[in-house]
Amino acid sequence: MTLNLVILALVTAARAAELLLARRNTIRLIRRGAVEFGAGHYPLVVALHAAWLGGLWLLARDQPIQPIWLVLFALLQVGRVWVLMTLGERWTTRIIVEPARPLIRTGPYRFLAHPNYAVVAGEIAVLPLAFALVCYAAAFSVLNAMILAIRIRAENAALNRPVG
Template identity: 45%
Template sequence: MSWYLVLILLIGLERLAELVIARRNARWSLERGGVVSGQGHYPWMVVLHTGLLAGAPLEVALADRPFLPALGWPMLALVVAAQALRWWCVVTLGRRWNTQVIVVPGLPLVIGGPYRHGWLRHPNYVAVVVEGFALPLVHTAWVTAVVFTVLNAVLLTIRVRCENTALAAAGAGS
C-alpha cells in the first residue's frame, strides 16, 4: 500500500501544480477581459476531486482492498495516459488553460493538439473521467471509483454546458 500512497501523493502534487498554473493563467485572462463562468459548480468540483484523492487510499486501508495485478497494472497505465492527455491539453491551451471556466472574448477556439479536427471538444475532461475510475482501481478501491464516476458525470454535465455557453457567448470560434 505504501507505493499506492506515493502514487496518490504524486497525483496530489500534480493537482497543486495545476492550481499554480491556473492562478497564473486566470490573471492573464482577466487582464484581457476574461469572463468567469460556473462559479457555483466549481467548489463542488474541488470537493469531489479532493474526495477522490482521500477516498481511494482510505478505502484501500479501511476495507483492506488488495492489489490485483491483472486489474492494477492496466489501471496504472490508464492513470499515466490520463496524465499525459491532461498535460497535452495544458500545454496546447497555454495561458488559456484553467481549472475554472474563464473565457477571453474574441479569442478563437484552440484547434491544435488534442483539440485538432474537433473530434474531441473536451479532451481534458476525458482525462478526468479516465483518471477518476482508474486511480482508485489501481488498488481495487471500487466504491471510490463508482462514487466518483457517478458524481463526476453529474458535475461534468453541468461543467460542459457551462463551458459551451461561455465560449458561445464570448464569440469563441466565430
C-alpha cells in the same frame, strides 16, 4: 514508503502544481479582460476532486495494485499533459473566456470538444481501479458525470455566446 503512497503523493503533488498554474493563468486572463462563467458550480468541482483524492488517501494505502489500471492511469497523464500544453496560458480549472479570441482547435481539440474532461473522467475511474476500489470508482464516476453535465453545458454556453 509503499508504492501506493508514492503514487498518491505523486498525484497529489501534480494536482497541487496544477492548481497553482491554474490560479496564475486565471489571474493573467482576468487582467487581460477575460470573463469567468459558471462560477456557481465551481465549489462542487473542487469538493468532488478533494473528496476523491482524500478518500483515496484513506482507502488505497494497503490495497493491492492492479498493474494494467496503473499503466492506463499513466497513459491518461500523457493526455493531461497534451491538454495543458495545447491550451498553455489559457488552461485553468475555471471557465474563463477571452472575448474575441478564437477557440483552440489543435492538439486533442482536433478530436474532442472537451478532451480535459475526458481525461479527468478517465482518471476518476482508473486510479481507484488501480487500487481495486471498484465501488469507489463507480460512485465517483457517477458524481463526476453529474457535475460534468452542468459544467459542460456552462462551458458550451460561454464559448458559443455572441462576441461583442
